Amino acid sequence: MRVDIQVCGSATWTNVFDQQGNTLSNNAWAAKSVNLSTTYNGQLVRFRFLASSVNTAGFLRLDNIRVIDQMPRVSFVNTTSTAAENNTNAPLVGDCRPFVLVNIPVQINLAPTGSVVVGLNVTGGTAINGVDFDIVNSTLTFPAASTANQNFQLRIYDDPALEVLENITFGLTIVSGTAQISTSNNTHTLSLSDNDSHPQPSVAGATLFSENFESGAAAGWTQYISSGAVNIWRVGTQRVLNGTNSAYISQSAASGNYSATAAGAALFQTPVINATAYPNNQLRVTFDFQCNGERAGITDYDYGSLYYSLASSPTTWVQIEGANPSPYRGVTTTTTRIVNLPAALQGQQFHLAWRWDNDNSVANQPAFVIDNIVVEALPFTGTAVETNTFTAPAMANRLYLGPNSLNYAYNPANGRLVARIENTTSHNYGCTQVYVDRAGTGAVQFTTTSTAEYLASKTIRVIPATNNPTGAYNMRLYYTNAEVTGWETATGQNRTAAVVHKYAGAISSATIGSPSTQSSPTSQGTFGADFWIEGGFTNGFSGFGMGLPPNPLPVQLVDFTTQTQVESIRLLWRVVNELNIERYVVEKSYNAKEFFPLGTINAQSVENYELWDNNPKFGKNYYRLRIEEAGKITYSNIVVAEWGKGTTISVYPNPASEKIYLTMASFENTPVNLRLVNPLGQEIWGENVSVAINENYRKEISLASLAKGVYILEVTTLGGKQTYKLIIQ
Secondary structure (H helix, E strand, C coil), X not given: CEEEEEECXXXXXXEEEECCCCCCCCCCCCCCCCCCCHXXXXXXXXEEEECCCCCXXXXXXXXXXXXXXXXXXXXXXXXXXXXXXXXXXXXXXXXXXXXXXXXXXXXXXXXXXXXXXXXXXXXXXXXXXXXXXXXXXXXXXXXXXXXXXXXXEEEXXXXXXXXXXXXXXXXXXXXXXXXXXXXXXXXXXXXXXXCCCCCCCCECCEEEEEECCCCXXXXXXXXXXXXXXXXXXXXXXXXXXXXXXXXEEECCCXXXXXXXXXXXXXXXXXXXXXXXXXXXXXXXXXXXXXXCCEEECCEEEEEEEEEEEECCCCCCCEEEECCCCCCCCCEEEEEEEEEECCHHHCCCEEEEEEEEEEXXXXXXXXXXXXXXXXEEECCECCCCECCCCCCCCCHHHCEEECCCCEXXXXXXXXXXXXXXXXXXXXXXXXXXXXXXEXXXXXXXCCCCCCHHHCEECCEEEEECCCCCCCCCEEEEEEECHHHHHHHHHHHCCCHHHCEEEEECCCHHHCCCCCCCEECCCEEEEEECCEEEEEEEECCCCCXXXXXXXXXXXXXXXXXXXXXXXXXXXXXXXXXXXXXXXXXXXXXXXXXXXXXXXXXXEECCCCCEEEEEECCXXXXXXXXXXXXXXXXEEEECXXXXXXXXXXXXXXXXXXXXXXXXXXXXXXXXXXXXXXXXXXXXXXXXXXXXXXXXXXXXXXXXXXXXXXXXXXXXXXXXXXXXEEEEEEEEC
């Protein structure tokens, strides 16, 4: 017998099995197998079977013809799985994220002839590799001759970010060995759930509802009665637990007893109870009752029960306590019952309802009697706001501030709340130190001497592993009411006017006149009895505090500029609306941090002032104005002048009418090209001059022949071209 194979669409038959001279006895079966060439993989083929002779019965029989794929196929055991963040394992060295290890099992359907190495790759999902998870082993190996399942292992990080449900989709690749990825179960999606939540403030307890029926009525209560029931709820004096009235089940107004002549049920429902202000408080109902009723064996037949319904669905009742056994059956003396209400009612508007059921058999008096009902929200102990300083957390306790994440920062030692940080960019700040670096319930001087502009005593420091000087984020600071009230008392200001302030280092290191950044916009709110204030920034993390925005300068400082001369630096400033100013002090610094007085000019009720620095330092010289008025000092921005190189040019006056003056001071020999052009770019005057090193060059330029308008003066030196817009009046 021989077997041939043909690829569909081809005219060629190829022999794959040929066995001659092998005869079989009548009706005897033999099993044969043929290994086909791998060239037929993925092809559509057909077979033909040929026999050179047949058995004595005159026929050849074939059965159970099978084509078997002998290539090992690799796949995931499951296509989906779930995992939740938790801190099963302590952070790795140099990291601040606890983690849990998760296995993803992979299977192979046939034992390979040699080892097969399989790779795991991320093909999609919302979780971020390296932030939310890491792959511990990116490859696994199926040993030769083994079909035992193997595992990829993931490290799922327990970061502090508040996240929605995330997912990761994985695929498989054959790294080495003879095997293929299966066409089924070749992807796996892992869903990750978060274990973080918003902190909740402590909330005092409160009485939400009470009823003692002493008015003889039940205002706002509603009764629901089953068809045929003869026993209903009444408020009166026939059955009294306390005072002069109670609510009870009876067959008539003149009786306090119930009847067993007909089966029925009656439900007595309270008015709406509002617990919306208590989403985290345990709710509790306390009431007095008596309830006898009937029980046979282990079954209650006449009994009381307690239900609730939401205000949005007042007739959809859910049982809290009921029959078999009912805690309200067989009680014939006044008893106080305390019931913790279901968590589903926290933060809701709802009704409570007392229900009575009876059959038409035995009546054991009394039925259900209730009184002195009190519904309470018990005190809730939430997260406290940190009021004390603590040292910068060690690496394992730092806040992981990942991309586009919302995080709350706590004191790792006691869990008290410090701040909320929302990173609104894709920048990964990494393990970040967040701590209280100054505490108190008063106010402390910041960058001005004005008490009104002091900051609250408590300040926060934030130091990321990788800062971003242009990163955008929102910073929320938490203060106790005592801390904010203390600041208000010390400064005479109101918290509603406060903003978040930021300083390049710790707030406590700021000095008078130091530049700072205030947030814009600022939002505020309450955290229980405490307070929070939030602002947005785009210039990296550092020190943060709360206080008033700085007052504007007491005068309008139009400009504060410098002009470098050969032997000195000229400082000029122009002001308007000069009122109540005593003097201007020009202060100088060589590092923009430590300033000393350079000179003082008393206010003269003029617009233009100047002062000369006759002893400049080679390189950068920093200056600022200290503006003094009675009881208050304010500072201008810092300006810088570089002395000792290049060419300094000054053009004045401007605007002008008849002439202008051009002065130049150069620290090198330089040719100078001067051009005056009109608004059309046409040159109307030009001149080439040379300015020698250390020369104070001065040129008078006549404007008498020029029409009024705007002109451009171009001055080109070895250092480049500078242009000046001239206004001729």
